Amino acid sequence: MMVFIHGGVPGVTPYASGPHIWGRQDGELVTVTGLTVEAMTGSVRKAIEGKGKCHLIGHDLGGLLALNLAIEAPQLVSGVTAVASVAASPTGDGVGDLTFAHPPKPLWSRESQRWALERISYSHHHIDDELLDACVAAAPKPMAPETYANEFVPSLMKAKSRFYEVCRMEGIKVPCQVIWGSHDPLATFDHGQWLFRGIAQKQRVSQFHVINRTGALPFREEPAAFHQLVAAFNDGL
């Protein structure tokens, strides 16, 4: 079974992600809950337990949750597809990213979310009423700044550090692919490539793919190409 895990940090990411971000998919769309990466991973685990081995497809932070679960409970996971997973890619000493700087207020209003989605897309055409309605309906309660700084961010750094340690040592135990948008303003081609390189150190079945003319939501901008890659990965598992 394919399981789709959305990304986004509620109340921090200036568009409200959630199961709706995937549009229509042939699989189960999970709702991630929790304030730390551990708790979020736990919510995904709870959603898939008892459903046999799942192919986890995670966007951004959802990609890290999928990889985290593959480390924690490989018996539940047949494969991982990490899509535009900036959260899982190496942090490095990055240059400050201005993509989401100065969002129009009120935050998480329809117009503010449209603004944010346009900024992370190659083209605005996928941003339709259906998506905006769902984003507005999912408008989150802001995460308290101290929760974000004291709980979420440290949990993210800890999870990434553990992930790259596992990549280097025993390796991720399930097949993985990394799918990247050619024009993702939140992360460079190198971010995607180095996420793949991390996994590729020990996992034989790992692939890296780039979908042209897409930003941070390649599955929305080029759904046919995205499905082609997911289906081919399933075929080869």
Next chain:
Amino acid sequence: MTQPRLPEGRWIDVEGIRTRYHEAGKGEPIVFIYGGNFGTGDSASSAYTWSNQIAPLSERCRAIVFDKVGQGETDNPKNDDYTMAAVVRHAAAFIRAMKLPPVHLVGHSRGGYAATRVALDNHDLVKSLTVVNSGTLSPGVGTNEVVLAKPPFAAGTRECVRWVYENYSFNPKVVTEEWVDAVMHTLSLPKYQESVRKMGAEKLGSKLFLPDLAREKRETLQWINEGRLQRPVQVVWGFDDRTAVIDRGIELYDMFAKHERRALFHVVNQSGHFPFREHPERFNALLRRWVESLA
């Protein structure tokens, strides 16, 4: 695991060149072009290179591989035209002679260059292009010489052939006895030995083939940069290829992607120069889904 077998070869006259090909299946035609060139004494490509693709892909497509002019079983070029231009003309003429509708062209290494040039010269023959680990086509520096210079065994021996393909590969175990047998068979053909003499002793390799390729490559890269390909394109790369490193694939993909929306880049881990031999099931899945998406 039993390796898929190439279907029995057939012959077709391609503008006076007796040409060997193998085909299986019905549906969207995929034509494979392997790498290498005529007249190499320490290795030799033939249709066998794609033996893991033809039968498996024939379940849903019409999969075709032919021997390039001067390689495998196909006749040597006429009038000593030992050039890549002759290879490209012959490949296009083969597709025409087979009366195929526009094909999904898949080229590896030097065959990746040939496939691209066939597409650039003959748009009507080509529906999509797949380029696999092609240092010949990529603008950057190929590193074959660095990796494969002066094999430590005599040219033309099984040991030499094995050494060359092992050094092309991530996992040397993929170089099976059957693969070496196929290469040795090509090397044993009198007409192939003639091409070795032409390219080596008669110096057509250095006097004709390489300068002609360099000239044509400049034009080919210019044409790609101008956006003349005008067809969906994907670049597939074995991550661990030391002769055409991953940076070569990225450069190539960037050139195509500037002009073509339907441009995909795929990297396959634990694979050297021949991802379709090291990971046939993954390569075939990617190719089949690509063809289906464009059908």
